[in-house]
Amino acid sequence: MSQSGRVRQDEVYRAGITGRRPAVPTAFPALERRARWAMSRRAHAYVAGGAGSEETVRANRAAFERWRVVPRMLRGVGERDTAVELFGRRHEHPLLLAPIGASDLVHRRADLAVAEGAAHAGVSMIVSNQAGFPMEEIAPRATAGWWSQLYWSTSDDLVDSFLARAEASGAGAVVVTLDTTTLGWRPRDLDLGHLPFARGLGIAQYTSDPVFARLAQETADGPRRSSPRPTPAAVRTLLEISRHHPGRFLDNLRSPLPRAAVETFLRVYSRPTLSWDDIATLRSRTRLPVVLKGVLHPDDARRALDHGVDGVLVSNHGGRQIDGSVPTLDALPGVVEAVAGRAPVLLDSGIRSGADAARALALGATAVCLGRPWVYGLALAGTAGVAQVVRDVLAELDLTLALAGARTPADVELEAFASAEPAARPAR
Numbered sequence: 001m002s003q004s005g006r007v008r009q010d011e012v013y014r015a016g017i018t019g020r021r022p023a024v025p026t027a028f029p030a031l032e033r034r035a036r037w038a039m040s041r042r043a044h045a046y047v048a049g050g051a052g053s054e055e056t057v058r059a060n061r062a063a064f065e066r067w068r069v070v071p072r073m074l075r076g077v078g079e080r081d082t083a084v085e086l087f088g089r090r091h092e093h094p095l096l097l098a099p100i101g102a103s104d105l106v107h108r109r110a111d112l113a114v115a116e117g118a119a120h121a122g123v124s125m126i127v128s129n130q131a132g133f134p135m136e137e138i139a140p141r142a143t144a145g146w147w148s149q150l151y152w153s154t155s156d157d158l159v160d161s162f163l164a165r166a167e168a169s170g171a172g173a174v175v176v177t178l179d180t181t182t183l184g185w186r187p188r189d190l191d192l193g194h195l196p197f198a199r200g201l202g203i204a205q206y207t208s209d210p211v212f213a214r215l216a217q218e219t220a221d222g223p224r225r226s227s228p229r230p231t232p233a234a235v236r237t238l239l240e241i242s243r244h245h246p247g248r249f250l251d252n253l254r255s256p257l258p259r260a261a262v263e264t265f266l267r268v269y270s271r272p273t274l275s276w277d278d279i280a281t282l283r284s285r286t287r288l289p290v291v292l293k294g295v296l297h298p299d300d301a302r303r304a305l306d307h308g309v310d311g312v313l314v315s316n317h318g319g320r321q322i323d324g325s326v327p328t329l330d331a332l333p334g335v336v337e338a339v340a341g342r343a344p345v346l347l348d349s350g351i352r353s354g355a356d357a358a359r360a361l362a363l364g365a366t367a368v369c370l371g372r373p374w375v376y377g378l379a380l381a382g383t384a385g386v387a388q389v390v391r392d393v394l395a396e397l398d399l400t401l402a403l404a405g406a407r408t409p410a411d412v413e414l415e416a417f418a419s420a421e422p423a424a425r426p427a428r
């Protein structure tokens with residue numbers, strides 16, 4: 001049971017009496033504006049940017065604006081209950097941090113700070129495969145739980161190694177991202193000629209991996225000279241890269257290995273030929289619950305369940321992959337209907353506030369994932385910034401329920417507004 005909205009408001013207004021203001025802005029537009037000043041041009045372009053003309057980035061938002069809350073009065077709702085159970089674990093809040101790679105572009109402590117911020121706010125974090133630190137260092141800080149996100153590599157051995165490491169480090173699930181088998185067309189990054197990974201950012205999960213070390217050494221040696229196991233020196237160099245200076249190792253380390261590591265990453269990080277046959281092998285590869293990220297079609301959701309998948313995450317990667325892709329909130333009702341309560345359905349892409357979370361949950365999402373807003377909190381105030389952004393979203397979610405006369409998100413009443421084709425609310 002929660003009154004987190006009132007608690008957070010009281011905290012802010014009381015601190016205000018002595019002249020203290022929140023560390024980061026409490027609403028998204030100001031948060032983004034402030035973060036933009038704090039970030040490098042390249043970092044801002046990478047985080048804020050989307051595919052093509054960024055129509056889908058905007059459409060994700062417009063989809064939320066088409067649903068309006070119809071508040072119900074006098075329902076005596078004093079406390080709200082937003083807890084959910086996901087894969088046998090109780091989550092106090094129906095929100096997780098979406099996996100976001102290369103956060104070492106915006107903060108020196110990157111995923112370590114994010115994990116601590118998520119833990120402070122009491123939410124789980126989905127650790128990106130493209131993190132700035134090895135998952136073994138992030139995991140102990142994510143005390144409210146964490147899941148591991150996987151890009152299916154061209155090397156099946158590397159996939160198995162990532163899965164084994166996630167299991168050994170206590171991940172609660174593995175989230176396989178399907179929508180980035182190849183990188184979308186991103187004009188902001190293209191115009192700056194900038195991809196973080198090409199500079200050695202966001203590759204720490206790889207450089208800390210023994211299978212990857214072998215692949216990188218093969219690249220450095222050339223195929224003829226390569227030895228079957230990575231030499232101890234190669235492993236040491238790569239570990240040094242992942243521990244000490246992921247961001248600037250190309251300048252700092254003289255050995256050819258760092259450059260080989262970047263080249264190897266770019267070659268192996270994703271398999272464009274990924275198919276349902278690969279998904280079918282997952283059950284024998286890992287005992288972790290499997291979530292497929294990037295599902296937008298009801299038939300793909302059904303097929304996922306047929307393949308033994310444990311959950312789906314409705315996502316268009318924040319509009320970064322296909323310009324003109326369907327907004328996730330529009331896709332949600334069809335997926336919810338197809339899944340029919342058999343598995344959790346998560347949603348991301350466009351969640352900016354607690355009011356957005358309330359609408360996605362009322363439309364049948366089991367939980368939502370917060371993306372760009374936490375990156376802006378990180379850029380402005382590190383751990384404290386991430387924690388505040390999350391707590392503010394949760395506070396507004398709680399207040400939205402209270403004012404709508406809803407004890408749980410499912411009780412929120414919605415109506416479609418000014419849409420050419422009003423989407424039907426799924427039966428629940």
Ligand SMILES: Cc1cc2nc3c(=O)[nH]c(=O)nc-3n(C[C@H](O)[C@H](O)[C@H](O)COP(=O)(O)O)c2cc1C
Nearest residue numbers: 047098099100101128177317318349350351371372
């Ligand atoms: C800068 C950035 C990096 C991202 N990196 C990853 C990643 O490594 N793995 C992944 O599955 N999704 C990644 N995503 C997608 C997010 O998980 C999520 O789907 C998206 O941010 C949701 O959109 P929103 O931020 O507009 O709400 C990234 C998104 C951004 C903005």
Ligand SMILES: O=C(O)C(=O)c1ccccc1
Nearest residue numbers: 101130180183197317320
């Ligand atoms: O930037 C992204 O959105 C992302 O997820 C990604 C992951 C790997 C390589 C390039 C981009």
